[in-house]
Amino acid sequence: MGKVRNSKTSLRKEQRKKEAEYINDLERRIEEYDPKTSKAVFFKDLPISDATLKGLKEASFVKLTEIQRDSIPVSLKNRDVLGAAKTGSGKTLAFLVPVLEKLYRARWTEFDGLGALIISPTRELAMQIYEVLTKIGGHTSFSAGLVIGGKDVKFESERISRINILIGTPGRILQHMDQAVGLNTDNLQMLVLDEADRCLDMGFKKTLDAIVSNLPPSRQTLLFSATQSQSLDDLTRLSLTDYQTVGAPKSAHADNGENGLSTPETLQQSYITVELADKLDILFSFIKTHLKSKMIVFLSSSKQVHFVYETFRKMQPGISLMHLHGRQKQTARTETLDKFSRAQQVCLIATDVVARGIDFPGVDWVIQVDCPEDVDTYIHRVGRSARYGKRGKSLIMLTPREQEGFLKRLKTKNIEPNLLTIKQSKKKSIKPQLQSLLFKDPELKYLGQKAFISYVRSIYIQKDKEVFKFEDLPTEEFAQSLGLPGAPKIKIKGMKAIERAKTLKNTSRQLLSLSKTSEDGEPINEKTREVKTKYDKMFGRKNQTVLSEHYLNITKSNAQEDEDENFMTVKRQNHKLNEDELPELTVPTSKRSIKKALSKKASLSSKGNATKMVFDDEGTAHPVYELEGEEEFHKKGSAESQKKEFLEKETKVMAAVDSDDKKLAKEKRQEKKRKRLEAMRREMEAELAEEYSDEAETVAQLGTGNLSDDMEDDYESDSDENGRQSKKHKSVNYKRHAAVVEDHGDFIEVEEPHTLEDLESLTARLIES
Ligand SMILES: Nc1ncnc2c1ncn2[C@@H]1O[C@H](COP(=O)(O)OP(=O)(O)OP(=O)(O)O)[C@@H](O)[C@H]1O
Numbered sequence: 001m002g003k004v005r006n007s008k009t010s011l012r013k014e015q016r017k018k019e020a021e022y023i024n025d026l027e028r029r030i031e032e033y034d035p036k037t038s039k040a041v042f043f044k045d046l047p048i049s050d051a052t053l054k055g056l057k058e059a060s061f062v063k064l065t066e067i068q069r070d071s072i073p074v075s076l077k078n079r080d081v082l083g084a085a086k087t088g089s090g091k092t093l094a095f096l097v098p099v100l101e102k103l104y105r106a107r108w109t110e111f112d113g114l115g116a117l118i119i120s121p122t123r124e125l126a127m128q129i130y131e132v133l134t135k136i137g138g139h140t141s142f143s144a145g146l147v148i149g150g151k152d153v154k155f156e157s158e159r160i161s162r163i164n165i166l167i168g169t170p171g172r173i174l175q176h177m178d179q180a181v182g183l184n185t186d187n188l189q190m191l192v193l194d195e196a197d198r199c200l201d202m203g204f205k206k207t208l209d210a211i212v213s214n215l216p217p218s219r220q221t222l223l224f225s226a227t228q229s230q231s232l233d234d235l236t237r238l239s240l241t242d243y244q245t246v247g248a249p250k251s252a253h254a255d256n257g258e259n260g261l262s263t264p265e266t267l268q269q270s271y272i273t274v275e276l277a278d279k280l281d282i283l284f285s286f287i288k289t290h291l292k293s294k295m296i297v298f299l300s301s302s303k304q305v306h307f308v309y310e311t312f313r314k315m316q317p318g319i320s321l322m323h324l325h326g327r328q329k330q331t332a333r334t335e336t337l338d339k340f341s342r343a344q345q346v347c348l349i350a351t352d353v354v355a356r357g358i359d360f361p362g363v364d365w366v367i368q369v370d371c372p373e374d375v376d377t378y379i380h381r382v383g384r385s386a387r388y389g390k391r392g393k394s395l396i397m398l399t400p401r402e403q404e405g406f407l408k409r410l411k412t413k414n415i416e417p418n419l420l421t422i423k424q425s426k427k428k429s430i431k432p433q434l435q436s437l438l439f440k441d442p443e444l445k446y447l448g449q450k451a452f453i454s455y456v457r458s459i460y461i462q463k464d465k466e467v468f469k470f471e472d473l474p475t476e477e478f479a480q481s482l483g484l485p486g487a488p489k490i491k492i493k494g495m496k497a498i499e500r501a502k503t504l505k506n507t508s509r510q511l512l513s514l515s516k517t518s519e520d521g522e523p524i525n526e527k528t529r530e531v532k533t534k535y536d537k538m539f540g541r542k543n544q545t546v547l548s549e550h551y552l553n554i555t556k557s558n559a560q561e562d563e564d565e566n567f568m569t570v571k572r573q574n575h576k577l578n579e580d581e582l583p584e585l586t587v588p589t590s591k592r593s594i595k596k597a598l599s600k601k602a603s604l605s606s607k608g609n610a611t612k613m614v615f616d617d618e619g620t621a622h623p624v625y626e627l628e629g630e631e632e633f634h635k636k637g638s639a640e641s642q643k644k645e646f647l648e649k650e651t652k653v654m655a656a657v658d659s660d661d662k663k664l665a666k667e668k669r670q671e672k673k674r675k676r677l678e679a680m681r682r683e684m685e686a687e688l689a690e691e692y693s694d695e696a697e698t699v700a701q702l703g704t705g706n707l708s709d710d711m712e713d714d715y716e717s718d719s720d721e722n723g724r725q726s727k728k729h730k731s732v733n734y735k736r737h738a739a740v741v742e743d744h745g746d747f748i749e750v751e752e753p754h755t756l757e758d759l760e761s762l763t764a765r766l767i768e769s
Contacts, residue, residue, distance in 0.1 A: 087383020
């Protein structure tokens, strides 16, 4: 027995000695490697471990891309790196390979804690990095974890101490650091910022500084992005001292464009000039004429995305539509990402949440309906197409006001898109359809109002005033193009102060009217201020609802609106509202209101002038009552008999309307109930899914960690030469095409995870076991 143990121990010692020699040899090769003279073409030409090479090969990564060839050797030499390369050029592997290698050479184990921290600005990107890591890290022993928010912090905290490579979004990482449980960064070897310029910009500044202040200064730092616009001060914040710039000019201030570095050559870029109010017409026509394409449509806010998605869906352009924005539940976002990645003919309507880093395969078109805030955002958006040498096309819609300024900005980065013109025959207005949709569905109208407001606000807050000219916005036309009866009033924070400022002398009246708010924060229309009736107050109280807006629109009375040919506004001469007039605006349904509507007082107050309007099928407003001549009136009989006849007729009509309304209300109630149940069901499913994905996204073991080819070997309870505690643990072998998950005691064989669901089930198994 003792002999057996002795021979096992000496075998292990022998193994460790071999490992040490192997690592020494790697270190020597790295030192000798000269990136300038060496002509590495394949990953195997680089001084990297067999374990990583094997993982790369299994994931079909054999040949190096330019940024990988240039940056990996520098990172392997423990230098800090600032890497810039075009979108889709393989930056993810350019930092993941050095991460694995660094920990590998340090003989990092599960029990050494956090060795590498990878920060990504979005959850989607973090998930994608995690996925690539699990693909190539299958032959190492490291555990990888994902912390991206939207999950239970406590659950993550319990597992975080086991993680060697942590990938996450800035906010969530800091949250874990603040909690001071589990996440120990004392030993951290490497910090990576993907989409570095975004991580470093103002939005993340405080969070990032707080994270960095918790990290040991001795760590190595890698920064990657397709755009590098941050200042040297920003880099100093990260304690980047002796860093090497790869694939970009030495100075972070320098312009990438000068080096021809901005967008892939395989990307065909174009633009069209289009009025704001025609954008949706053009978009819809474009989609209808590109039904066999895979495209991403970028809009500037989640509300616009929501509105365009919901209305276009109803108009059925003939292609599968999807939408993605940051206000969706994480489970829905993940599901959409997954579905869109797999689909071939599909249109994804999205915000900039997917503008950076996301690697969707085979995107034919990137359409930018709203002008991006800057050229960098443009570069990242169009970079969702033409990835890894593939062909792709992009189209940006520029309004006549934005065109000159934005083309000038693009030119500073050597981007000169071609001007496209739309054939007259292909132009088709969808405005009437949108108007009719919104007229029928108050929820859509509500979405439209929100979309309008968020677009206008987005223009207002843009920094680049040469491109975005708020004062010139054709708000009325834009509102109508969304199918709205008129431009909703907008409250813009801080406008009161601006108003007071002298600089606002020249601000347009339109802007001022947008900015006026009452003490309780509600918008004020100067002309209607003194006629606030109890109905106004009632509807005002429900200001969040569609109803109040609808009410406002049918009672709108300022001169500008009178000029509108809006299909829902009532044209009025008299701008003041009398309380007694109000019943005329609705169809009475109760007996009391019928009586009131037909009362002498009511008829007197109308003064013979018809103010109630009805709408024909085209949505054109007509007066209900038309004045007729006295003679004609008397021909029809006495006033008394006509009144009686009229009353009888109207009562019948009202009764019919009443019954229809009741039926409709009942149907609506039932539908609401059905929706509520459906929502509850979906929420329960989402909760379950989230619990499940919490596990999946918290920790996964990447591989066996064995240096040799024997992938099924596990550690046993022991101490190694460095005195590190090591104990028996489960590990995973990725075996392609293994149809069934099999448990072999100490290791689990699984099919290589291809999708997020695969990953989830794999991790669930790990945690269970
Ligand atoms: N060496 C390689 N061999 C084959 N395919 C590769 C290689 N490197 C990267 N790819 C593929 O190229 C695509 C783009 O890679 P990646 O997402 O890393 O690009 P990126 O430079 O990070 O882009 P972005 O700037 O948009 O974030 C991915 O589909 C990836 O799988």
